[in-house]
Amino acid sequence: MELPPRADGDMLLKSGELTDIRRRLRAISSRHDLRSVIACSFDHRTRMLPFVFADKQMSPAGVRAIGSAMVDIGFDKTRIVLQQWNKHFRPSQMRLEGAMPDIFMVSSMLIHYSECRAMIQDACTIDPADRPLIIAGGPKIIYQPWDAFSTDPANPWGADVAVTGEEYVLLHLLEVLLSIRGDRESMRATFIRARDGGLLDEVPGLVYARGETDGVAEELIDTGIQRLVGDLDELPHPVLGYRLLEPPSRRGTLSSLAVADERVRRLSSVGSVVLTLGCRFVCPYCPIPAYNQRNYRLKSGERIADEMARLHIEYGIKYFFGADDNFFNDPQRTIEIAEQMVNKEVSGIRVGKKARWGTEATVFDTIRMKDHLRLMRKAGMRGLWMGVEDMTGSLIKKGQTVGKTIEAFRLLRERGICPMSMLMHHDSQPLVTFGRPEGLLNQIRLLRKAGSIDMQVLMITPATGAKVYEEAHTSGLAIESAGGRKVESHMMDGNYVIASTHRRPWRKQFNLVIAYMYFYHPLRFLWALVRPKSSLYLADCGIQAIGMIGLVKTIRRTTGWGLRLMFSKIKRHTRAPASGVPMRNPTGGPAAHAVPGTPQPLGAYVASPAEAPAEAPVEAEADSVHSA
Ligand code: B12
Ligand code: SF4
Known part of the structure; x- marks a missing residue:
């Protein structure tokens, strides 16, 4: 199920609203000496192709972004812990400036x-007298906030609140809490008072627990879908967050x-920056358009230039990745x-000359931009990851054909931008075809010949928040x-075949490995070294080397699963994952983030058929994805 949209005219924050709340919080923050820790969860079992370099670097x-927002409003006693670098970090052992933090946030x-x-x-094992306010957020929580709360009386745990939105939701929550916080009152105690007094119900984008039986919540209250910031220039500057990174270590503390500052670049050589958010396509396996409530949100070129220049000046970062869903969405x-990026000078730096960056876009939009690719290069673009999916369009049609894909790759290469391919393997795609381009290896060959330097091949996998997610589970597709x-x-990263009705699903699993090999x-x-095809040969060699390392990890991690698919009994889902605890909105109506199968609280309001949101028709066979 997709996230439902807010009402027309109420999807976006009013212009200046994020800037205002930042100013208001800055005015009161000096009265509160808050310490906070923000942890980024990372499962090291996901270390394999195609992200083996990007995931750590x-x-x-x-x-x-969350750290930048905290510093921006005046809470600079904040630390960001990346589990990718700090595998053994334990919240119960964390201390900042000798004290237990007031807030512990976790992103997933x-x-x-x-x-x-x-x-x-682990955070729930902290003595209740010291226990920080626990806030969960990030892409997992946005779609499945109930998973921040335990349903097992034998093992009760839970965040205090799940944030199903972005910076503004957190700041709104903090503003409510700080407005009632007593002297030396713990943030958790303030939170409990605010929650029980109904003060959180006006903050869209939260899910919190109410009532308790045997340590498990009786119900979850969902305050609804967040309002989105439309003008991304209103966001706090990313330069603030880099200052908060916990150094890599093997310790739990x-x-x-x-x-x-001078070590940042070595540890995180690529800086990811938000340039735009959203996409106008409607691929049924992708949650991105609905998440953005069909809006396309942008930063100005001047602001982007400023961000890249300051990140370069303060930390020496030179390579950037645009966290875009489809950068060429609106030509x-x-x-x-791009023009603003070329023209803007920040402290004597012209970003187009200094920064080297890449991002994601569709093949169709790349062709539409063909007369402007030179401008993109001048703005610093050096790589473009394209959601080719299946060149023949047999999985999804978003304007790509074999001819157009090859043309897009040629155009990029000629302009000095590395074309990169993102493919999706699916049940009806053979490994090889003779005389036709449908086969997976045939397409890889064509893309390589067209100059593709990087190659991602992922198996289509149900994505939470996508239109076809539930059907993939009820139809017996999902394993x-x-x-x-x-x-x-x-x-669920696309490296494992976990959704397939193929007679021999193990073939799909091994096809992925063969494709990478x-x-x-x-x-x-x-060959790339001795017979370079273009000036991009160094990038080509580097990516080949990283790819081979990643391939060894991929084989090691996925072969066992392939063998299970081959020799063992496969059990399939019959329903999609849903909350085990009843969910409702603050007035007793349906919860915006609840999916079909979620229990209703006793005496809950039931929508009449006329009020129930119309179910959009399912368009494609099923399933997952990254973006573009
Ligand atoms: C860049 C990117 C990547 C990069 C870089 C990742 C990195 N290390 O930075 C690469 C290419 C490596 C990558 C890989 C993958 N990605 Co990716 N990626 C993105 C992309 C395009 C941008 C991410 C980003 O930087 N966003 C900008 C930041 C600011 O947004 P954010 O992380 O969502 O954080 C905001 C909110 O979520 C919230 N928030 C976040 N944490 C917290 C915590 C608290 C306490 C609070 C209050 C709020 C909060 O506030 C933040 C500020 O607005 C997103 C789509 C998107 N536009 O977000 C997909 C996305 C994150 N990727 C996704 C996926 C699925 C993957 C892969 C599994 C590949 C695949 N099968 O498609 C791999 C996994 C790799 C790995 N081992 O981790 C999914 C995640 C879906 C999910 N429900 O978890 C996304 C959301 C795309 C989608 N389908 O919707 N990805
Ligand atoms: S898969 Fe790519 S093109 Fe399709 S809707 Fe998602 S971001 Fe847009």
């Missing part, structure tokens, strides 16, 4: 949820100091952004376990 933007993607849960559980706006091994959240291998590496 690009510190995630989400936790940095779906695939890192096991670690997120373990951290919340925190260091006395964050990573020094006119994209051109404006629950094979040979007794349950599909866990870390396996075909693309990343020593001969290609040597």
